[in-house]
Amino acid sequence: MDFEKVIKERFSVRKFKDQKINNELINKILEAGNYAPTAKNNQPQKIYVVQSKEGLNKIDKVCPCRYNAPVCLIVASDKDIAWSNNTLSTTTIDACIVATHMMLEATNLGVDNIWIEMFDKDKLKEEFNIPTNIEPICLLPLGYRDDSFKPSLMHNKRKNLNEIVEYR
Numbered sequence: 001m002d003f004e005k006v007i008k009e010r011f012s013v014r015k016f017k018d019q020k021i022n023n024e025l026i027n028k029i030l031e032a033g034n035y036a037p038t039a040k041n042n043q044p045q046k047i048y049v050v051q052s053k054e055g056l057n058k059i060d061k062v063c064p065c066r067y068n069a070p071v072c073l074i075v076a077s078d079k080d081i082a083w084s085n086n087t088l089s090t091t092t093i094d095a096c097i098v099a100t101h102m103m104l105e106a107t108n109l110g111v112d113n114i115w116i117e118m119f120d121k122d123k124l125k126e127e128f129n130i131p132t133n134i135e136p137i138c139l140l141p142l143g144y145r146d147d148s149f150k151p152s153l154m155h156n157k158r159k160n161l162n163e164i165v166e167y168r
Contacts, residue, residue, distance in 0.1 A: 032105030069141030
């Protein structure tokens with residue numbers, strides 16, 4: 001798909017079909033995240049692919065927003081690897097860039113998705129036995145949207161560039 005089409009047509013899906021995603025597509029999505037830029041190229045990202053019934057039930061315990069997606073990526077970052085100085089750590093920033101790359105590649109491949117930040121991080125770490133140095137940043141439910149689900153009416157409402165851009 002043309003990149004401009006991908007960024008304009010991608011929207012958050014909140015109702016998925018009960019249809020599996022083949023592993024080839026999942027791997028392409030993961031590869032896109034692997035190519036994402038990170039501070040100092042430290043690559044602190046850690047991605048957990050959750051697709052078993054048991055794993056998805058654990059996601060549902062900590063988050064009300066999986067929307068029946070058959071796959072959920074836990075996008076996390078290793079605090080010990082992320083670049084930092086006295087005032088800043090790129091733990092969250094790097095993971096967000098990785099997640100964005102994966103969301104856009106998923107859309108490019110015809111796999112619908114949604115970015116979720118509303119979950120209990122401590123409970124998620126406990127459920128999946130995630131080490132203390134690994135910080136979950138977001139969840140990316142992946143799947144194929146239910147035919148009845150449509151994008152929000154606000155999806156294409158954007159500010160004019162002159163409202164958000166200044167040339168100096």
